Amino acid sequence: MPRTLYDKLWDAHLVEDRADGSALIxxxxxxxxxxxxxxxxxxxxxxGRTPWRxxxxxxxxxHNVSTLPAERRGGYAALPDAQSRIxxxxxxxxxxxxxxxxxRLDDPRQGIVHIIxxxxxxxxxxMTVVCGDSHTSTNGALGCYACGIGTxxxxxxxxxxxxxxxxxxxMRVQVDGQLGPGVSPKDLxxxxxxxxxxxxxxxxxxxxxxxVLREMSMEGRMTVCxxxxxxxxxxxxxxxxxxxxxxVEGRDHAPxxxxxxxxxxxxxxxxxxPDAHFDRTVALQGEEIAPHVSWGTSPEMVLPISGRVPxxxxxxxxxxxxxxxxxLDYMGLQAGTPLTEIPIDRVFIGSCTNARIEDLRxxxxxxxxxxxxxxxxxxxxxxxxxxxxxxxxxxxxxxxxLDAGFEWREPGCSMCLAMNADRLAAGERxxxxxxxxxxxxxxxxxxxxxxxxxxxxxxxxxxxxxxVRPMLAAC
Amino acid sequence: MQPFTRHRGLxxxxxxxxxxxxxxxxxxxxxxxxxxxxGRYLFDxxxxxxxxxxxxxxNERRPNPDFALNQPRYRGCSVLLTRAxxxxxxxxxxxxxxxxxxxxRALIAPxxxxxxxxxxxxxxxLPVVQPEAVVERLFAETLANPGYELTxxxxxxxxxxxxxxxxxxxxxxFRKGCLLAxxxxxxxxxxxxxxxxxxxxxxxxxxxxxxxxLDRARL
Numbered sequence: 117m118p119r120t121l122y123d124k125l126w127d128a129h130l131v132e133d134r135a136d137g138s139a140l141i142x143x144x145x146x147x148x149x150x151x152x153x154x155x156x157x158x159x160x161x162x163x164g165r166t167p168w169r170x171x172x173x174x175x176x177x178x179h180n181v182s183t184l185p186a187e188r189r190g191g192y193a194a195l196p197d198a199q200s201r202i203x204x205x206x207x208x209x210x211x212x213x214x215x216x217x218x219x220r221l222d223d224p225r226q227g228i229v230h231i232i233x234x235x236x237x238x239x240x241x242x243m244t245v246v247c248g249d250s251h252t253s254t255n256g257a258l259g260c261y262a263c264g265i266g267t268x269x270x271x272x273x274x275x276x277x278x279x280x281x282x283x284x285x286x287m288r289v290q291v292d293g294q295l296g297p298g299v300s301p302k303d304l305x306x307x308x309x310x311x312x313x314x315x316x317x318x319x320x321x322x323x324x325x326x327x328v329l330r331e332m333s334m335e336g337r338m339t340v341c342x343x344x345x346x347x348x349x350x351x352x353x354x355x356x357x358x359x360x361x362x363x364v365e366g367r368d369h370a371p372x373x374x375x376x377x378x379x380x381x382x383x384x385x386x387x388x389x390p391d392a393h394f395d396r397t398v399a400l401q402g403e404e405i406a407p408h409v410s411w412g413t414s415p416e417m418v419l420p421i422s423g424r425v426p427x428x429x430x431x432x433x434x435x436x437x438x439x440x441x442x443x444l445d446y447m448g449l450q451a452g453t454p455l456t457e458i459p460i461d462r463v464f465i466g467s468c469t470n471a472r473i474e475d476l477r478x479x480x481x482x483x484x485x486x487x488x489x490x491x492x493x494x495x496x497x498x499x500x501x502x503x504x505x506x507x508x509x510x511x512x513x514x515x516x517x518l519d520a521g522f523e524w525r526e527p528g529c530s531m532c533l534a535m536n537a538d539r540l541a542a543g544e545r546x547x548x549x550x551x552x553x554x555x556x557x558x559x560x561x562x563x564x565x566x567x568x569x570x571x572x573x574x575x576x577x578x579x580x581x582x583x584v585r586p587m588l589a590a591c
Numbered sequence: 592m593q594p595f596t597r598h599r600g601l602x603x604x605x606x607x608x609x610x611x612x613x614x615x616x617x618x619x620x621x622x623x624x625x626x627x628x629x630g631r632y633l634f635d636x637x638x639x640x641x642x643x644x645x646x647x648x649x650n651e652r653r654p655n656p657d658f659a660l661n662q663p664r665y666r667g668c669s670v671l672l673t674r675a676x677x678x679x680x681x682x683x684x685x686x687x688x689x690x691x692x693x694x695x696r697a698l699i700a701p702x703x704x705x706x707x708x709x710x711x712x713x714x715x716x717l718p719v720v721q722p723e724a725v726v727e728r729l730f731a732e733t734l735a736n737p738g739y740e741l742t743x744x745x746x747x748x749x750x751x752x753x754x755x756x757x758x759x760x761x762x763x764x765f766r767k768g769c770l771l772a773x774x775x776x777x778x779x780x781x782x783x784x785x786x787x788x789x790x791x792x793x794x795x796x797x798x799x800x801x802x803x804x805l806d807r808a809r810l
Contacts (some may be wrong), residue, residue, distance in 0.1 A: 138765035154624035199622040266684035268713035370801035
């Protein structure tokens with residue numbers, strides 16, 4: 117029987133089916149960070165349990181870390197926030213106690229969990245990957261079954277190397293044609309979420325396919341899979357092809373020699389069979405997708421940059437009209453305002469969605485030779501990992517940003533969720549490459565406009581949301 | 592985990608769709624390394640007018656009088672009635688921890704985000720799904736009748752209204768079993784230890800590159 121990629125990964129990791137309809141799925145990689153793990157380790161300790169294996173887990177701190185170079189150089193002692201310090205020290209202590217591999221805060225390989233997995237080769241095609249963070253779907257770009265889990269499940273995976281799961285339905289998002297110049301993978305995923313809604317993928321594993329995905333780089337595919345969760349799907353996937361294999365080859369923890377040949381041969385089978393059944397298919401045409409920005413407080417509240425802030429009356433039912441009204445109120449926007457007339461106070465370029473080297477290159481290309489608008493209070497560039505930072509510095513990107521008046525920081529989640537000091541003040545408006553524009557996400561009262569790295573950079577130069585494409589033409 | 596069998600409780604309404612986990616438990620509270628005590632921070636941005644932080648004294652907080660659950664008539668509510676896609680956003684289990692710690696035992700909504708739904712079931716918190724029209728009617732009845740209570744019977748899989756009407760709901764057998772028994776899922780899974788080990792051996796032979804690569808001592 118023809119199978120989807122998700123079906124194949126499910127079958128390959130099925131330990132046992134249970135009478136009640138649930139299944140035990142084996143987990144190949146477990147990525148751990150400081151925020152959703154302390155209670156899981158406490159649970160292990162309380163029950164007198166130890167990890168099932170110690171060679172399948174990789175830990176690193178990211179959510180709660182300072183991105184200020186001075187605070188990073190000073191180690192934990194230099195962190196002004198005692199609660200953050202306790203949480204970071206707890207991760208180190210727990211990994212030490214349970215003998216788990218960790219890229220510690222001062223390790224050049226430290227970074228955002230979903231960036232360091234693929235980057236280090238710890239995450240390889242065909243694996244099951246979990247992490248106590250919903251954006252674990254990012255890893256699906258490598259042809260992995262990757263999903264976010266809660267802390268109880270973190271404890272369960274540590275203790276048993278398995279997850280109790282129920283098989284999801286299959287959904288395909290097919291993107292034909294090609295993306296236009298200045299249109300990025302971020303614009304594609306924002307357009308997809310705008311089309312199917314934030315609950316559109318609930319209960320499904322979404323496979324992204326079609327010529328646009330085939331032509332897309334691995335980092336672009338990671339951006340797309342990253343936001344599968346904003347479309348409601350725990351799992352996002354892209355089939356393995358030569359681009360995947362080339363990306364993996366030579367990475368720290370990737371196989372070598374004979375194992376490499378065997379692995380690559382297996383990985384090449386990781387695609388959906390031609391006649392595989394999808395419960396739902398959605399199609400988009402690449403040429404029709406313009407740069408997108410969000411205007412509201414949910415990732416489905418997005419529009420092409422040529423659009424205008426919608427009116428409450430455009431809601432299809434009372435619930436949606438209430439949501440639009442609440443969003444306009446929170447965002448301080450008037451219906452009918454052209455998106456390009458929305459001024460911004462800050463720019464954030466970073467996060468597990470858009471802090472890889474290609475993202476920084478794309479933003480730097482817009483910024484080069486230009487200056488941050490005087491009205492923009494701060495433009496933060498936060499690389500996704502120590503290695504991304506090193507690479508960017510080797511290419512001189514840090515200097516491009518600094519010359520334009522942008523700030524160059526140390527790796528971490530930063531203003532994506534504002535657990536550290538990088539946050540918006542109430543009422544401030546930010547063009548952000550992150551993944552969520554929820555109320556208060558980037559700081560209490562802060563207003564987020566989701567955008568691609570190019571578009572966020574362009575907004576920082578213009579001082580307002582703007583279509584980056586004419587600026588690129590002028591480069 | 593506290594077992595859930597049958598619960599009768601006061602209904603508290605939260606009339607808003609797409610309530611995300613940042614609204615349920617905002618990020619500043621995720622710095623706690625504890626599992627309890629999150630109830631006082633539940634719905635913090637909606638519930639209070641001031642910005643809160645971990646361990647901010649309660650007498651410094653300014654409750655938002657417009658937030659329904661702050662009204663005296665809903666004090667002690669243990670059944671949350673809300674709208675579609677509740678719990679969307681992050682995987683933080685601090686969201687169901689906060690709901691349970693506040694005193695909720697069950698939720699009623701047209702739909703939930705997947706990870707959140709799962710997290711509720713791991714914490715003795717029963718997320719009940721009802722059609723939009725039923726939820727709409729329950730909102731009307733809750734608002735019209737102070738002291739409005741519902742009984743939720745997991746064994747029978749129905750909600751019972753004060754008028755004696757029974758509204759059936761679906762839940763999968765595994766989650767139902769765990770909730771009814773208040774089961775230690777890890778203990779249950781470890782009963783399959785032999786099957787896990789056998790699977791591992793087969794995988795290690797077929798895909799040796801998956802194992803033994805990550806090592807704390809020589810990372």
